[in-house]
Amino acid sequence: MKKKLLNSFFLFFLGCTLVNAQTYSGTGGAVMPTGNDVVFTQIVSGLGPSMNSSFGITQLCLNLSHPDLTEVSIELVSPSGKSVEMVSNNPTGGPDYLNTCFDGSAGSSITAGTAPYTGSFRPTGYMGLFNNGSNPNGAWKLLIKIWNIAGVPGTLNSWSITFGPNPLVPVNLTSSNLPLVLISTLGQNIQNEPKKIMNMSIIYNGPGIRNNVTDAPNNYNGKVAIEYRGSSSLQFQKKSMSLETVDNAGNDLDVSLLNMPAEHDWILYASYIDKTLIRNALTFDLAMRMGNYAPRGQFVEVLIDGEYQGVYILEEKIKRGDQRVDISKLSKTDNAGDAMTGGYMLRIDKRDGTEGGFKSHIAPPSGSTDTVFFQYYYPKDTTITPQQQSYIKNYFWNFEQNLQSGQFAHPIDGYVKFIEPKSFVDYFIISELSKNVDAYKVSTYIYKDKDSKGGKLNLGPVWDYDLAWANSNFGDGVTPVGWQYQHTALVYETPFWWQRLMQDPNFVNKIKCRWEELKTRSIITPATLYARIDSLTNYLSESQARNFTMWPILDANVWANPSPIPSTYSGHAAELKNWIASRFGWIDGSLPGVASNCYVSTESVEPEKAEVRVYPNPFRDQVTFSVVVKDMQPVILKIYDAFGKEVMSVNDKNNSIGERQIVVNGESLKPGVYFYRMLIGNKSVSGKIIMQK
Secondary structure, three states, X not given: OHHHHHHHHHHHHHHHHHHHOEEEEEOOEEEOOOOOOEEEEEEEOOOOOOOOOOEEEEEEEEEEEOOOHHHEEEEEEOOOOOEEEEEEOOOOOOOOEEEEEEEOOOOOEHHHOOOOOOEEEEOOOOXXXXXXXXOOOEEEEEEEEEOOOOOOOEEEEEEEEEEEEOOOXXXXXXXXXXXXXXXXXXXXXXXXXXXXXXXXXXXXXXXXXXXXXXXXOOOEEEEEEEEEOOOHHHHOOOOOEEEEEEOOOOOEOOEOOOOOOOEOEEEEEOOOOOOOOOHHHHHHHHHHHOOOOOOOEEEEEEEEOOEEEEEEEEEEOOOXXXXXXXXXXXXXXXXXXXXXXXXXXXXXXOOOOOOOEEEOOOOOOOOOOOOOEEEEEEOOOOOOOHHHHHHHHHHHHHHHHHHHOOOXXXXXXXXXXXXXXXXXXXHHHHHHHHOOOOOOOOOEEEEEOOHHHOOOEEEXXXXXXXXXXXXXXXXXXXXXXXXXXXOOOOOOXXXXXXXXXXXXXXXXHHHHHHHHHHHHOOOOOHHHHHHHHHHHHHXXXXXXXXXXXXXXXXXXXXXXXXXXXXXXXXXXXXHHHHHHHXXXXXXXXXXXXXXXXXXXXXXXXXOOOEEEEEEOOOEOOEEEEEEEEOOOOOEEEEEEOOOOOEEEEEEEOOOOOEEEEEEEEHHHOOOEEEEEEEEEOOEEEEEEEEEOO
16 A cells, blocks of 8 residues: 555656656758758747746757757757757767756766757756756747868758756855955957956955855955957867956956965866866976966866856966066067067967968978978067067077087087077976976977077966876877877977977987976975875865866766766876876886086086085085186186076185185975086186985
8 A cells, every 4th residue: 555655646747747857849950061060940939937946947859850959050059148068079979969968967968968869968068057047938049050161961850848846056155265356247248359357256265264255355355357368279168368457448457366475367268078077277386386486376266247157376477577487578679689689479380361470491300391380479479579470470480590510519519609598497396297298399488588688598487288188188188108208199389399409419418407407306206296196186175176167077978088087076086096107117218318418517617727526515515616627817716506596606806826715505405406607717617516315
């Protein structure tokens, strides 16, 4: 009797659910491969006044014929204009969606299925966004796009949308351990170009204090000019944004955001395809601990017009400036002499054909006739003068011609006349350790200051490492073995520089020495990187859950994620650590060069004029430099850290002939590798010293 009652109750409940659910079926048609959306419309009427937690859209079902679903994107748009991606270029591929239902509560992502994807799957977008109190009645639009314009047509045979009780609802953010960025669009749409003036406020109550949406803005409250940014990332649902802080008149306004140095150019970085959310932060932190400038940033949670957008990084945009890339300002009147020699910033990056710049004269290692293009970044292509263009173009060409010549490795007359090797070495180590598939050929920045301030080419800052650290299914980015600079089978070309530089034993030795020094200082060891990963992921443990509710792709295969894909956030972090262990081990065992010979002076040395002894070396408390001079001349000792920064200078004013000693107390130095340069008149002797703990 009890079993009968239970069965009767279940049937009654199921009947109520079926009665409450409403399905509306639309008609189909041809989908042509134009690269544009084909729109199918279904009118919904007779439902309640709003979609909410009690009643809303629950499913989109369809039958779609097409032989290659990697070319097909599907999107659903509500009468209010709210858009949710169902799938974009399904990477699993295969033919046809057959009786396929997109259901936000389904256990498996559409990208985890197999053709013809029969059954219920979770879309790559969040269907709960529809159930935000808007009216369900009106025209619902199904947008289907075949990206490959050379592909074949498809056919939408049928489709339907279902409304029912207990649907998914928008993510509700009330407070966070992260700073909050609130943007009010003032009724405008954020778009790729141009920037539009909107309001932005930031709530940050300090370390360890929660930030509530209802708190008064206390870090920034004013105007911003904002637009979407990126290249490949523009296809993603969660988009990065470029913003400028401006005054009420729309003029640039330098402000300090989240304790970063005052400026007006900023980035809200989305980290969409990086399921750990930390790859860029990890790389920037590594570059800074190596002693280089990298964009500063802070993790934040973003709301636009009150709607949750997820976890972002508010970070500095790469630009010239005292607190960013610290090179000389170049004006339109700096067209001669030392003033014209710097500062410049150029970039190797993807192109749309409108960028100003110049091409390399030398073919890339792939043998392609499409040589590398150097884009003007600072000054912009719209402001750089003809004289400045001619100067920097000739500088690059002279550098490349020298690098290609037979004397390229000469310690004085070779490529070292044109580049600062330390910056190239550090860029190589970061790019190879992370095995960044974009390295050398995309998002690669180069800068040059005035000749009076060094005047050589430097590589950096690092940028755009979301496809690094084993997060790319192309470009040999996953396997922990092999050198990325040798991988040329990509659309974008790598400069021939790296193949050539690695033929110079001196350059290879510099890499080996720097690698060993960074290991000694525990900067690039797996244990150090693990600790940083743990620190970042623990900090994001609360917010990442909201982020991946809003963007349900944690276990989804989105471009260009490698497989298999962990299903949990902790699983992604563990996978990253495992790969780092393998990658570090391979580099450590495969890096060519000799550490003891990695530092070679570019200055002339005449042993008969000066002989320097350094003892003890390595040292702990103090080190003595002894030099025998045969002429009355001044002796100056300069000591540099591993980044080339001068940390000490001693002028021996005793002009006597014979042996002179300079004793250096190591109290002001940290353990590590240093380089010295002893100037004896117009000659110099250089070498390396090591301070131990």
